[in-house]
Amino acid sequence: MFFASDNTSGAAPEVMAALSRANEGYAKSYGADAIMERVTERIREIFEAPEAAVYLVATGTVANSLALSVYCPPWGAVFCHRNAHIAEDECGAPEFYSGGAKLVLVEGAHGKMTPDTLASALSRIGESGVHGVQRAILSITNVTEAGTVYTPAEVAALTALARAKGLPSHMDGARFANAIVATGATPAEMTWKAGIDVLSFGGTKNGCMGVEAVVLFDPAKAWEFELRRKRGGHLFSKHRFLSAQMEAYLEGDLWLRLAAQSNRMGARLSQGIAALPGSGLIHPAQANMMFAWFPKAGHDRAKAAGAAYYDWVAPPDGAARLVCSWSTTEEDTDRFVKLIS
Template identity: 50%
Template sequence: MNFASDNGAGVAPEILEAIAASSRVNAPAYGADDYSARATAMLSEVFETKVEAFLVATGTGANALALSALIRPWEAVFCHEEAHIHDDECGAPEFFAGGAKLVGVAGEGGKLTPDAFRETLTRFPRGLVKSAQPGALSLSQATEAGTIYGRDEILELCAIARAAGVRTHMDGARFANALLSSGVSPADLTWRAGIDAQSFGATKNGALACEAVVFFDESLAANFPYLRKRGGHTLSKGRFLGAQMEAYLTDGLWLRLAERANAAATRLSERLCAAPGVRIAWPTQANEVFLVVPDATLAAWREAGAKFYEWSTRSLAAERAPREGETLIRLVTSFETAPSEIDRLAALSGAR
C-alpha cells in the first residue's frame, strides 16, 4: 500500500525495452542521435505544431532551464505560492536564471486566480528600476493540490500575462494526468491557450529519467542548447533520453499509463470518502488524492504498512481544513497501483 509518490513506481516495460534496444546501437553523442530526433518530431505531432524540444534528465532541470530561457536575471517569475518551482526545487530556478525572483501568488487549491495575478502585477511596475521586472508566468499542470487548470482558465491567465509583456511557462511534470481530466487536446491546453514553453514530464508516468523542454515559440529556444550544456543536462549518451521519450509517445503509451494512474486515484478517492470521518480536501482531478482523515484511522494505516505523506498548505479553505484529531494527507497513485492496494486501505478505514 504505497501511496507516497508516483516517483516510487517502476519503469514501464515498453520503455525499459526501448532503453535496452538503444544500448545495442552505437549512436552519435550529446543528443545528435536518431532517437532524439524522432522524439522531437513526435512531440510536434502531439502538439499539432512544429516545436523545438530538448530532452533533460529531471523535472527540476526542465523547469529551471526553461525559465532561464524565458527571463533575464532582473526579472520576476509569477507562480502559485506553493508551486513546485517555488517550494520544492532548492532555488534551482533562481540559480539557473541568474538570480531572477520567484513571486508567489495565493490561490485556493494550488491555482492562482486572474484577480490575484493582476493585483500582484501592480506591485511590480514595469520601468521602475528598484523593482524586479515582470518576466514570466509559470502554471503547474497538475498543481501541487492535484487540481488542474481548465483551458479557459489558462486562456485568461495567459491573456493577462501577454498584455503585461510577460512570457508563459507550464510545469507539466504530470501533464498527461492533467490532460486526460481536461477533455481537450494537448495543443488546446498549451500553445493555443497562450503557453510559450512547457516542461513535459515523463518520469512520474513510467519513464526512467526523462523530461522534455518544449518551446512553442521557436525564437525562445535559440540559446537553449548552451543553457542545457551549461546546466549539465546535455547527456553524452543522449540516445537513452531519446529512446525513452520515443517509446513513451509511441501508440499513445503516455496516455494509457496516465489513464491507469487517474483511474486508480478516482477509485481510491471514492472508496476512502465512504469511510467514517474521511472527507475530500480538493477534487481528485489527476493522480493525487488529498484527504482529511481522523488520526486514529491514520494510525491504523501506518500500523498496516501504508505509505503516504502528511500535508501542510495555505491553499485549503478554512471550512475544509483539518480540525482537532484530524490530519490532511496526500496519496498518489501510479500506473502500477493495484486495485487490491486500494481495497485493502479502504477496508482498514471501515469503508463500506
C-alpha cells in the same frame, strides 16, 4: 499500497524494453541520435506544432529551471502560485539558473491562481522602475500541487493577463499527461493554443525511468536553451537513453494510457475515502493526487500494514497526501480504504 508519490513506481515495461534496445550498438551523442530525431517529430505531431524546438533533460527541476531561464533575466520576476513546485520544492533552482530572478507568489484556493489574484500580483510588480524587479514570465503548474487541474480556458484566462503585460507563459507539466486525461483536451489546446510559450513535459512521474522534455513553441529561443543546458551541466553524452525513454513513452499513446490508469486509481481512492465517516478531501481530487483526512486509528492501521504516504502538516488533523501511479491497482486502493475505515 504505495501512495507516497507517482515517482516511486518503477518504469513501464515498454520503457525498459526501449532502453535495452537502445543499448545495442553505437549512436551519435549529445542529442544527435536518430531516436531523438523521431522524438522531435512525434512531439511536434502530438502538439500540432511543426516548428517547435524539443529538448530532453533528466529531471523536472532542471526542465522547469532552464525553461524559465531563457525568458527570465536576473532582474526578472516569475509569477507562480504560492505552492507551485518551483516555489516550494526546487531548492532555489529557478533563481539559480536564471542568475537571480525573483519568484512572485500568487494566491489562489486549491493550488490554482485566478485571474483576480494574478492581476493583483501583476499590478504590484514592475512599477518602480530601476528600483524593483521587472515582470518576466508567468508559470502555471498543471496538474497543480494540490491535485487540481486547470482547463484550457482557465489557462488562457491567465496567459491573456500575462500577455497584456508583455509576458510569455510557462507550464510546469510534470503531470501533464494526467491533466490531459482529466480534461479531455488536446495537448495543443492545453498549451500554445491557450497561450503557453514553453512547456516542461513530464515523463518520470508517469512511467519513465528519468526523462522530461522541454518544448519551446517559439523556436527562436532554441539556441539559447541549448547553451544554457550545456553550461548548466545537463547535456547528456549518452543522450540516446533519454531519447529511447521518450520515444517509448509516446509510442501508441502509452503516455495517455499510463495517465488514465493513475487517474482512475486516484478517483477510486478519493471516492472511497470521501465516503467514509469522519473522513474527507481537502481539495477537489481531479487527477491522480489527493489530500485527505481520516481518523488517527486509520492512519495507525494503514501504516502497520505497510502503506506508504505522506502525513500532511496542515489542517485538519489527520491530513495526508496520497498519489496514485500507473502501476497502482484496484487491490491497492480498496485495501487502503478498508484499513482506514
